[in-house]
Amino acid sequence: MLESLTYTSKLFYSENKKNVILYFITTILTVPLFLGELILTKRVIDTIQNSTSTFTYKEALLLMIFLVVVIYMNTMNASMKALSSTSLIEIGLYKKEKLILEKSSKLPLTYLEWPKIKALRERAKRLPLFELFEQWMNCIVDFTTIGSLLIILIYYKCSLVSFIIFAGLLLQFSTNKKIVKNKEKIYQKQSSSRLILDYLFNLLVQRETIQEIRTYNMSPYLKKKWKEIFKTNFKEIQKKIISGELRNILQNIVITIMNGSCVIILVIISAKSGNGAGVFVMLLKVVSQLFILLPRFSTNYSSLKSSTIRFKDFIGFLNVQEDMRGQRALPECDKGMKIVINDLSFKYKDSEKNTLKGINMVINPGEKIALVGENGSGKSTLVKIILGLYKQKDGNIDWSIGGESIKAKEAVNGARVVFQDYTRLLRPIRENIAIGDIKHLNNDKKLNRALNKAESNEYVDYLDEQIGPEFGGRDFSGGQWQRLAISRAYLNEKQLTIFDEPTASLDPKAELKAFEAFVNLSDNKTSVIVTHRLYMARSVDRIFVLEDGQIVESGSHSELMRLHGKYEKMYISQSELHG
Numbered sequence: 017m018l019e020s021l022t023y024t025s026k027l028f029y030s031e032n033k034k035n036v037i038l039y040f041i042t043t044i045l046t047v048p049l050f051l052g053e054l055i056l057t058k059r060v061i062d063t064i065q066n067s068t069s070t071f072t073y074k075e076a077l078l079l080m081i082f083l084v085v086v087i088y089m090n091t092m093n094a095s096m097k098a099l100s101s102t103s104l105i106e107i108g109l110y111k112k113e114k115l116i117l118e119k120s121s122k123l124p125l126t127y128l129e130w131p132k133i134k135a136l137r138e139r140a141k142r143l144p145l146f147e148l149f150e151q152w153m154n155c156i157v158d159f160t161t162i163g164s165l166l167i168i169l170i171y172y173k174c175s176l177v178s179f180i181i182f183a184g185l186l187l188q189f190s191t192n193k194k195i196v197k198n199k200e201k202i203y204q205k206q207s208s209s210r211l212i213l214d215y216l217f218n219l220l221v222q223r224e225t226i227q228e229i230r231t232y233n234m235s236p237y238l239k240k241k242w243k244e245i246f247k248t249n250f251k252e253i254q255k256k257i258i259s260g261e262l263r264n265i266l267q268n269i270v271i272t273i274m275n276g277s278c279v280i281i282l283v284i285i286s287a288k289s290g291n292g293a294g295v296f297v298m299l300l301k302v303v304s305q306l307f308i309l310l311p312r313f314s315t316n317y318s319s320l321k322s323s324t325i326r327f328k329d330f331i332g333f334l335n336v337q338e339d340m341r342g343q344r345a346l347p348e349c350d351k352g353m354k355i356v357i358n359d360l361s362f363k364y365k366d367s368e369k370n371t372l373k374g375i376n377m378v379i380n381p382g383e384k385i386a387l388v389g390e391n392g393s394g395k396s397t398l399v400k401i402i403l404g405l406y407k408q409k410d411g412n413i414d415w416s417i418g419g420e421s422i423k424a425k426e427a428v429n430g431a432r433v434v435f436q437d438y439t440r441l442l443r444p445i446r447e448n449i450a451i452g453d454i455k456h457l458n459n460d461k462k463l464n465r466a467l468n469k470a471e472s473n474e475y476v477d478y479l480d481e482q483i484g485p486e487f488g489g490r491d492f493s494g495g496q497w498q499r500l501a502i503s504r505a506y507l508n509e510k511q512l513t514i515f516d517e518p519t520a521s522l523d524p525k526a527e528l529k530a531f532e533a534f535v536n537l538s539d540n541k542t543s544v545i546v547t548h549r550l551y552m553a554r555s556v557d558r559i560f561v562l563e564d565g566q567i568v569e570s571g572s573h574s575e576l577m578r579l580h581g582k583y584e585k586m587y588i589s590q591s592e593l594h595g
């Protein structure tokens with residue numbers, strides 16, 4: 017638990033020393049200021065009660081002035097504390113999101129797609145970083161104040177009152193601890209269903225999905241599903257909340273009885289001991305303050321407990337094993353890349369069987385190959401492994417260029433790719449192309465050349481135009497988006513080119529042009545195209561046919577046709593279909 021205090025203190029201190037020191041001092045100062053106020057009140061009353069001469073009246077007046085100053089300082093202290101915490105709250109939010117983003121960018125892709133990690137990240141996002149630090153500080157202050165007030169009671173021979181208050185403290189702690197534990201347990205249990213809730217909610221409001229949902233009138237059904245999950249979650253929480261609240265009510269009754277008993281005992285003790293009015297008023301203030309502090313301390317401690325549970329999830333997420341990817345860069349060389357795949361098998365997390373099995377292939381420098389096969393045969397998975405985005409457990413994939421060889425999963429920025437599900441960045445056209453190679457962001461000449469090659473000349477004069485009506489920009493059709501994604505690849509000059517079904521949204525003429533462009537773009541660079549359009553595959557050097565995660569045939573178009581196997585069957589059926 018202490019780890020969360022050291023972690024947050026270090027983190028905030030490294031980000032904003034001045035405010036952390038100010039926050040720390042103003043928090044700690046509340047204890048002596050409160051005690052000072054208490055003691056001065058007692059002295060003022062005692063002095064007035066015993067005043068017999070002008071001298072003691074003057075002393076009382078002086079003490080009153082001190083008291084006012086202390087009260088004023090207390091108010092000032094609270095304002096300074098609030099001031100320092102404002103920027104720390106912002107820093108907390110920023111740092112938490114930054115750390116989660118940085119970590120996510122280092123995780124293997126398979127981990128990011130894994131529901132368990134997704135749920136862990138959602139829980140990590142719920143950690144209130146500054147509040148955790150604040151709760152620690154509040155608990156330290158409450159603990160010190162309560163301790164000091166109990167010592168005052170014991171000093172004035174009110175040990176019985178201290179004992180009752182201490183018992184009250186224990187009672188509150190045990191009740192709140194249970195409530196917090198139950199609440200966090202439910203939250204951890206519900207984190208996956210909350211993801212589904214968010215997903216369903218987004219489906220119902222997002223522009224990309226709303227048209228289909230309205231056309232099929234899916235809204236009532238999806239809302240019903242959303243409501244069901246919401247209600248189930250709520251019922252679970254409600255049960256615990258009601259039992260927690262009942263406990264709270266009982267606890268409050270007991271605490272009120274304790275409070276009354278303490279005041280009565282205090283009156284009796286004061287009457288017997290013959291202490292002055294100053295001591296009585298002070299002790300009364302001590303007791304009433306303690307009964308204010310007890311629930312506050314217990315609530316602060318409960319919040320701290322709940323935050324430390326979330327802190328564990330946060331640290332758990334930050335400690336997830338990172339990817340080895342992105343550590344080595346290949347040398348620049350225009351001879352093309354060689355890819356050697358040896359006995360590769362791959363299984364998705366939570367999947368029962370291997371998606372790829374025993375893949376062996378060598379792609380020579382400058383060679384153009386096509387991966388073909390039915391839906392789900394493993395083409396995109398293989399592409400992602402070639403790119404080093406997925407880590408394979410069995411087998412090896414090496415990239416070699418200019419005589420130097422490295423593992424695909426350790427390589428950085430070696431390839432240019434057009435994915436099936438490319439990024440639609442609702443930002444200016446310029447940024448959409450520059451994703452391909454961000455160093456050319458302001459190089460209009462290069463950006464325009466990339467647009468030209470991707471048959472998107474109409475945008476050359478509109479590089480700074482915003483895309484997406486959501487942000488006041490223009491709307492793009494599927495084909496226009498796809499051409500923009502292709503222009504990204506043209507901007508990049510890496511040695512390996514991968515096109516994973518990049519032409520699905522293009523009309524036949526544009527598709528043919530895009531394929532011709534792919535062949536030209538690739539020139540002497542090693543290239544891989546994933547396609548269902550077998551006429552495209554005809555002009556590549558070699559075709560690999562995948563079936564159920566295995567390569568079942570490979571060779572040039574004419575070699576495969578001569579085999580009279582799967583490829584020939586697929587080719588003939590497509591030719592018949594398209595005439």
Ligand SMILES: Nc1ncnc2c1ncn2[C@@H]1O[C@H](COP(=O)(O)OP(=O)(O)OP(=O)(O)O)[C@@H](O)[C@H]1O
Pocket residue numbers: 129364365367371389390391392393394395396397398
């Ligand atoms: N992230 C994932 N997690 C679990 N299984 C996955 C994941 N992505 C793909 N799969 C599964 O792996 C298998 C191969 O999928 P892949 O997308 O590689 O096939 P494909 O040949 O590219 O298909 P298509 O032609 O439809 O694009 C499929 O059974 C699919 O359900």
